Each structure stands twice: as C-alpha cells, then as structure tokens.
Amino acid sequence: MTVASYFDSMDYAPSTEDDSAARAWLASHDARFGHFIDGAFTKPAEGFDTSEPATGKALAQVSQGVAADVDAAFKAARRAQKGWAALPGYERALKLYALARIIQRNSRLIAVVEALDNGKSIRETRDIDIPLAARHFYHHAGWAQLQDSQFAGYDPVGVVGQVIPWNFPFLMLAWKLAPALALGNAVVLKPAEATPLTALLFAELAQAAGLPAGVLNIVTGDGETGALIAAHEGADKVAFTGSTEVGRRIREATAGQGKSLTLELGGKSPFIVCEDADIDAAVEGVVDAIWFNQGQVCCAGSRLLVQEGISDTFHARLAERMKTLRIGGSLDKTIDLSAVIDGAQRDRIAGMVDRAVAAGATLVQSGAVPATGSFYPPTLLRDVPATCEAATEEIFGPVAVSMTFRTPDEAVTLANHTRYGLAASIWSENINLALDLAAKVQAGIVWVNCTNVMDAGVGFGGVKESGFDREGGREGCYDYLKPRAFAKASERKAAAPVAAKGFSLDPVDRTAKFYIGGKQARPDGGNARPVVGAKGNVLGEVGEGNRKDIRNAVEAARGAKSWGSKTQHNRAQVLYYMGENLSARVDEFAERLTAQTGVKPDRARAEVMAAVSRLFSYGAWADKVEGTVHMPPMKGLALAVPEPIGVAGVICPEESPLLGFVSAVAPLIATGNRVVAVASEAHPLSATDFYQVLETSDLPGGVLNIVTGDTEPLARELAKHNDVDLLWAFTTPALSAEVERLSTGNLKRVFTDHGRAWDWTSAEAEGEVFIRQATQIKNIWVPYGE
Ligand code: NAI
Numbered sequence: 008m009t010v011a012s013y014f015d016s017m018d019y020a021p022s023t024e025d026d027s028a029a030r031a032w033l034a035s036h037d038a039r040f041g042h043f044i045d046g047a048f049t050k051p052a053e054g055f056d057t058s059e060p061a062t063g064k065a066l067a068q069v070s071q072g073v074a075a076d077v078d079a080a081f082k083a084a085r086r087a088q089k090g091w092a093a094l095p096g097y098e099r100a101l102k103l104y105a106l107a108r109i110i111q112r113n114s115r116l117i118a119v120v121e122a123l124d125n126g127k128s129i130r131e132t133r134d135i136d137i138p139l140a141a142r143h144f145y146h147h148a149g150w151a152q153l154q155d156s157q158f159a160g161y162d163p164v165g166v167v168g169q170v171i172p173w174n175f176p177f178l179m180l181a182w183k184l185a186p187a188l189a190l191g192n193a194v195v196l197k198p199a200e201a202t203p204l205t206a207l208l209f210a211e212l213a214q215a216a217g218l219p220a221g222v223l224n225i226v227t228g229d230g231e232t233g234a235l236i237a238a239h240e241g242a243d244k245v246a247f248t249g250s251t252e253v254g255r256r257i258r259e260a261t262a263g264q265g266k267s268l269t270l271e272l273g274g275k276s277p278f279i280v281c282e283d284a285d286i287d288a289a290v291e292g293v294v295d296a297i298w299f300n301q302g303q304v305c306c307a308g309s310r311l312l313v314q315e316g317i318s319d320t321f322h323a324r325l326a327e328r329m330k331t332l333r334i335g336g337s338l339d340k341t342i343d344l345s346a347v348i349d350g351a352q353r354d355r356i357a358g359m360v361d362r363a364v365a366a367g368a369t370l371v372q373s374g375a376v377p378a379t380g381s382f383y384p385p386t387l388l389r390d391v392p393a394t395c396e397a398a399t400e401e402i403f404g405p406v407a408v409s410m411t412f413r414t415p416d417e418a419v420t421l422a423n424h425t426r427y428g429l430a431a432s433i434w435s436e437n438i439n440l441a442l443d444l445a446a447k448v449q450a451g452i453v454w455v456n457c458t459n460v461m462d463a464g465v466g467f468g469g470v471k472e473s474g475f476d477r478e479g480g481r482e483g484c485y486d487y488l489k490p491r492a493f494a495k496a497s498e499r500k501a502a503a504p505v506a507a508k509g510f511s512l513d514p515v516d517r518t519a520k521f522y523i524g525g526k527q528a529r530p531d532g533g534n535a536r537p538v539v540g541a542k543g544n545v546l547g548e549v550g551e552g553n554r555k556d557i558r559n560a561v562e563a564a565r566g567a568k569s570w571g572s573k574t575q576h577n578r579a580q581v582l583y584y585m586g587e588n589l590s591a592r593v594d595e596f597a598e599r600l601t602a603q604t605g606v607k608p609d610r611a612r613a614e615v616m617a618a619v620s621r622l623f624s625y626g627a628w629a630d631k632v633e634g635t636v637h638m639p640p641m642k643g644l645a646l647a648v649p650e651p652i653g654v655a656g657v658i659c660p661e662e663s664p665l666l667g668f669v670s671a672v673a674p675l676i677a678t679g680n681r682v683v684a685v686a687s688e689a690h691p692l693s694a695t696d697f698y699q700v701l702e703t704s705d706l707p708g709g710v711l712n713i714v715t716g717d718t719e720p721l722a723r724e725l726a727k728h729n730d731v732d733l734l735w736a737f738t739t740p741a742l743s744a745e746v747e748r749l750s751t752g753n754l755k756r757v758f759t760d761h762g763r764a765w766d767w768t769s770a771e772a773e774g775e776v777f778i779r780q781a782t783q784i785k786n787i788w789v790p791y792g793e
Pocket residue numbers: 170171172173174197198199200228229230231232233234235237248249250251253254256257271272273274304305401402403
C-alpha cells in the first residue's frame with residue numbers, strides 16, 4: 008500500500024465543533040426574541056420558529072415584524088441619524104472599528120450560531136463568512152475616517168431600509184451595514200426569516216460596542232415585513248439582496264418615492280474553461296464555484312462552458328473529484344457540503360434536476376446524504392438543452408449544468424445568453440485570451456483563473472437583471488451618499504400646455520423631423536405639433552413622436568454598438584468637434600432660446616456658451632474616465648474598469664432647453680453609451696437645431712437619436728422598452744415616479760432627480776455624478792505577484 012493510497016482510503020471520524028456557547032446564548036434569551044429597536048430588544052411577540060436545516064430541530068422563536076414595529080424602528084432611526092451623521096468622521100470610524108473588533112472577539116460564537124441557523128458548514132462560517140464580515144467593518148471604518156476629504160460635496164442618504172437573504176446572513180448584514188453606518192446613515196434591517204439569529208446576536212454585540220441607540224434597528228419577519236420596510240416613507244434609500252422576482256417588486260413599490268435603490272439580485276454565472284486551461288485547477292475551481300455554500304450563492308459559477316477539445320478529460324476529472332466531496336452536519340469540520348436552507352428548497356432543487364434529466368440531460372451525482380435534514384448531493388448535469396429551465400434559471404443549490412463550446416466567440420455568446428449578468432469565471436493559461444473574454448462577457452465581476460473571491464475593498468454587483476449599484480469599495484460608498492447639490496434644487500414644473508395664437512402662416516414647411524440613425528426622419532404617424540414661442544406666436548413645428556418612432560430610435564441606437572469600443576481619445580475628439588461646431592453658431596442658438604423662452608439675449612448667449620463649455624468638459628472627461636487597481640488581500644489584483652451601460656433613454660429637462668439637453672446627453676456619449684433623447688416638450692427647437700451640429704461633426708449615426716413630441720407617452724415607451732438599458736429622467740415628480748415603475752421589465756437602471764430641477768449652469772450639473780451614472784464598474788480579478 009502506498010502512502011497516497013493509504014490517504015485515499017482513509018476515513019475521517021466526525022470532528023464536531025462545540026456548540027455549547029451558542030446554545031447558552033440562545034438560552035440567555037429563553038430562545039425567544041423580540042426586535043432590536045432604539046437600542047433595546049422589544050418583548051417577544053407572535054412569530055415563528057427558526058430551525059436547524061441539518062437536523063430539522065427548532066432553535067428559537069422570533070417575532071413577526073408588523074407595521075407598528077417597522078414604524079417604531081424608522082422613527083428611532085430618524086431620531087438617531089442626524090446626531091450620528093454629525094459626529095466627526097473619526098468618531099464614527101472608532102465605532103466601526105469597535106464593531107470589527109467585537110466580531111473578531113466573538114467570531115467562534117457567531118460562526119457556530121450561523122452554522123446552526125443556516126445549515127452551512129462551520130468551516131465556511133469560521134474561515135470565510137465571519138472574517139470577511141469583520142474585514143468589511145475595518146475597511147469601512149477607513150471610509151468614515153476619510154469621508155470629509157474623499158466625499159466632499161456629498162451627504163449621507165439618511166435612513167436606509169435594508170432587506171437581506173438567507174444564504175450569507177451575517178456576511179450580507181456586514182455588507183449592508185458597514186458602508187451605511189460608516190457614512191453617517193441610520194438603518195432598519197430585516198434579516199431573512201429562515202436565518203434571523205446572527206443579526207440579533209450582532210445587535211447585542213453592537214450595543215456592547217457602544218453604537219448609539221437607534222442607529223441600528225433590526226426587525227425580524229417574513230416577506231410582508233420586508234415589503235413594509237421597502238415601502239416605508241421613513242426610508243430615504245432601500246438596499247436589497249435576494250431574488251430577482253422580489254427585487255422587481257421592490258422596484259415597483261419604491262417607484263416615485265424619491266428613494267435611492269440598490270438591488271443585488273440573482274445570477275446564472277458562466278464558468279468558462281478554455282482548452283489551454285490548467286484542468287486540475289479549473290476542476291478545483293468548480294468545487295468552489297458551485298459547491299461552496301451548497302451552491303446557494305448569487306454569483307455561483309452554475310453554468311460550466313467547457314471547450315470541446317478538453318470536455319471529456321475535464322468532465323472525467325470532475326466526476327472523480329465529486330466522489331471525494333464529503334457531506335454532513337454543519338458543525339462537522341471535515342465536511343465539504345452541508346444542508347441546504349430547508350426542505351422546500353431541497354424539493355425545488357430536486358424538481359429542477361428531475362425535469363432537466365427528463366429533457367435529456369445526463370446526471371452525475373455523488374455522495375450519500377444523511378437521512379434526516381435538508382440535504383442534496385453535489386450534482387452535475389451534462390449536455391443540458393440550452394432552453395431547459397435548469398440551464399436558464401437560478402437553481403440556488405449544489406447543481407452545475409454543463410455545456411460545450413467550440414470557439415472563444417461561441418463561449419461569449421453562450422455566456423451572455425442569459426437575462427442575468429452578475430459574475431463570470433474564465434479559465435485559460437493565455438492571458439490575452441482570458442482578458443479578451445473578460446472584456447466581452449456581460450457581468451459585474453469577472454474572475455480570471457479563480458472564482459468566488461470577494462473583498463470589502465472591491466465592488467460587488469451585477470448588470471442586466473442581476474441588479475444595479477455596487478457594494479464594497481469606493482464605488483459602493485457612493486450608493487450611501489447623495490450629492491449636496493440635489494438637496495438645494497426646486498421642484499420641476501410640467502411643460503406649459505400649448506396655446507398657440509393662430510397658425511403658422513409661413514408658406515415654407517419648417518417642420519423639424521427627428522434625428523434617427525444619423526439621418527433626419529419623418530414621424531411614423533405623419534403628425535406634427537406647433538412650437539409656441541414666448542410671445543405666444545408659432546415658431547415652427549416639430550414631429551409628434553409615437554411608440555414606433557421610439558422603437559426605431561432604439562433600434563438605431565442598438566445598431567451603433569461599436570461606439571462603446573471606440574478609443575476614449577476618439578470619443579473625446581468627437582465631443583470637442585461638436586463643441587466647436589456649436590460655438591460657430593452661438594448667435595443663431597441664442598436667438599432661438601430667446602424666441603422660445605423669452606430669456607434676455609445676454610442670458611441666452613450665456614446658455615449657449617455654457618453648452619459649448621459643457622461639450623468641451625465631456626470631451627475632456629471622455630479620456631479621463633479611469634478605473635482603479637484594487638489590491639485585495641489575495642495573490643492578485645482586481646481591475647475596476649468603468650464600462651458603458653448600453654442604450655440610454657433620456658427625458659430631457661424643460662428648463663434650459665439647450666444646456667439641459669447637452670448636459671444630459673453629453674456624459675452618456677462621452678462614456679460610450681448610445682442615446683435616445685426625448686427633447687423638451689415645450690422648447691424642442693434647440694434640440695432639433697442641434698441636428699446641424701451633429702451633421703457637421705463626426706458622431707457616428709445611431710449614437711445620438713432625438714425624438715420630439717408629447718413627453719409622457721414617449722417617456723413611458725422608453726421606460727418599458729427592454730432594449731433600453733438605462734433611463735435618465737429629468738422630468739416632473741409624477742412622470743419620474745411612473746417611469747421608475749415601468750422600468751421593471753428588464754430592471755433598467757433609472758437615474759432621476761425625482762423632479763427636482765437642477766441649476767444646469769452650476770458646476771454640480773456636470774462631472775463625476777453624471778459620469779458615474781453613465782458607467783458601470785466591472786471588477787476583473789487577476790492572479791498577480793507572489
Ligand atoms: P427572497 O428574495 O424572497 O428573500 C430575500 C429577502 O427578501 C428575505 O429577507 C425576504 O423576507 C424578503 N422579501 C420577500 N418578499 C419581499 C417583498 N415583497 N418585499 C420586501 N422583502 C421581501 O428569496 P427566497 O424566497 O428566500 O428564495 C427564493 C429564491 O430566490 C431562491 O431559491 C434563489 O433562487 C433566490 N435567491 C437569490 C438570492 C441571491 O442572492 N441571488 C438570495 C436569496 C434567494
């Protein structure tokens with residue numbers, strides 16, 4: 008017998024973690040919990056049991072949060088927030104640091120409570136969840152310390168409602184709380200109904216660490232409690248992690264409430280293995296990608312895409328590796344996989360696997376599962392038909408589906424063939440190929456030759472229906488801040504109804520058309536509307552756009568995709584050129600402004616000059632939108648690369664018809680997006696005159712498309728359109744609310760000032776706030792160094 012075979016045949020006895028401290032903590036509360044509001048636990052009320060997935064036994068009873076609890080929590084948060092935000096940054100930093108330290112000092116207790124309540128293995132809670140949670144508080148203590156210098160011009164959002172899922176109860180709590188608290192916000196947080204215990208334990212620890220009363224409030228309960236929190240008028244912001252379906256409901260519920268929203272939703276992330284990959288490393292990567300936390304990971308590498316030439320070898324080695332995975336109770340330190348969250352989830356997973364097998368997939372499964380508890384074995388489904396639900400939907404269990412590809416281009420097509428865009432893993436020993444694929448996959452996070460690595464300093468979050476905004480790092484901080492300029496703005500009025508004095512008697516038809524695909528285009532319906540000047544006279548006519556015109560414009564914008572891959576230098580030049588061409592027509596544009604709005608000639612000239620300057624500003628920005636190189640605590644770098652979002656719909660403001668229009672479209676163009684703009688309804692002629700500027704500049708057709716007409720129906724059409732990836736709405740409060748509601752179809756990102764008119768001449772109306780809204784960060788993790 009060789010040493011190797013001896014090790015192979017060796018069996019392990021269970022090595023069980025001691026749970027006495029965790030049980031004693033539960034007993035100290037009589038295993039019954041109220042909510043944690045305003046620095047104290049409320050009396051336990053009617054609620055539900057939370058139990059151990061690995062044994063099915065009840066652990067404790069928690070209270071179901073009702074409207075009165077949620078109200079009380081928001082009131083407490085509101086009372087506490089001002090004082091918390093007013094503390095000097097270093098005092099908040101000290102508290103965050105104290106939270107990090109108290110997590111470390113109690114890490115064993117937290118790790119055991121987490122393993123018991125969630126069913127995940129103690130090895131993972133001890134080595135990953137809890138240390139990473141502490142790291143989040145350390146990292147964000149730093150942002151509190153640096154807030155004044157690094158985020159000058161920004162205020163905390165205020166009071167934040169946070170709803171988190173059950174797959175990483177403590178880690179998600181840390182992800183949500185650390186940035187919110189660090190930057191001066193107060194929080195009402197709801198843990199998932201299946202896993203409330205570590206949040207309650209954290210509340211107790213936070214109290215011991217001296218966090219002021221009311222800054223952190225924990226309300227337990229199910230989805231109904233979550234819905235109360237998301238819709239509560241006391242929340243200035245809602246941050247949610249969970250399923251795409253609930254994310255969509257929250258988007259709807261919060262629409263028009265003037266809240267900012269962060270959604271971290273589901274995924275179906277590709278795990279691409281190229282033929283030149285280190286196969287053994289990639290096999291080990293699959294173990295981390297899909298069997299870590301029983302596959303209940305939003306960024307799990309659940310779709311294996313394997314290049315044909317190595318498919319047999321790769322799958323054979325993977326099947327061998329699967330045989331060595333150990334399944335058992337969550338407190339056994341020797342196991343790889345433990346129980347999934349509950350019986351319902353296990354049955355859901357089993358149902359999806361059975362249906363995939365019935366549809367023709369080949370099943371590879373290994374490992375005996377314990378007879379009691381909600382266990383499901385590690386599973387691989389080979390040759391899954393691409394349309395099968397197992398291949399397209401989030402299974403959220405230890406199930407990988409695998410398919411093959413022939414060429415890297417085909418891998419990209421398969422990888423992007425999903426409504427999600429959270430993460431991707433790429434395995435290749437060829438750095439050129441790996442980085443080429445990294446640039447082409449649609450995902451917020453890309454891991455090159457690694458998977459499921461995360462850090463507090465590196466943004467995390469998705470694109471497409473995986474949600475928007477980032478958590479972690481500098482970019483995550485911005486999502487808990489608001490630009491100070493916003494607060495000063497006044498409410499925007501709707502366009503004045505058209506009341507023309509008589510008809511245009513001009514014998515020449517001066518109807519301005521639309522600008523679509525680089526050409527002037529007639530309205531689909533053939534209708535025009537008069538444009539009434541400041542004196543009530545008709546200045547001309549513009550096309551009356553309809554749904555078909557918007558669709559044509561979106562199609563033209565989609566067709567201009569190559570704008571996003573032009574060099575920044577090239578885009579800068581085009582914007583400078585547009586500025587130059589506008590500067591040659593200052594008098595003409597100024598006269599038009601005066602005629603439309605009645606603004607005095609000198610102010611009209613100033614607006615045109617400001618528009619010229621703004622085009623130059625975005626020309627300047629175009630080649631200065633840079634990423635960051637993060638240095639996370641691993642052997643590698645994470646490259647934070649800003650990317651264009653895609654096709655943007657823009658509802659232009661009524662105020663400052665030229666400057667507002669330019670300010671809204673130029674940042675999007677500068678960053679590589681394509682735009683469909685709905686011009687000011689009352690004063691559209693500055694936008695239609697701009698065609699001349701476009702025609703004499705080198706902007707490729709389809710990059711900027713302009714439609715005129717009644718704003719409301721056009722805005723609705725843009726909001727609903729599933730090929731529009733992003734919507735900027737500088738319109739009335741009511742229409743802002745409506746477009747937010749209508750944007751749920753493809754969960755497009757919406758940037759709106761909620762009807763608070765900007766002063767478009769101010770310095771705050773250009774620059775980084777807009778650039779950030781026009782881009783999304785892709786974090787590419789690359790092994791590097793020693
Ligand atoms: P879920 O999305 O329903 O639950 C997440 C959180 O949202 C929980 O705290 C829940 O109480 C709360 N919630 C539910 N309905 C709500 C509402 N209308 N308004 C506000 N909050 C609400 O996820 P669930 O039901 O636990 O799992 C279902 C499936 O969702 C899973 O099988 C998985 O596919 C997916 N999921 C994905 C996660 C991810 O991170 N991508 C996390 C959790 C679940």
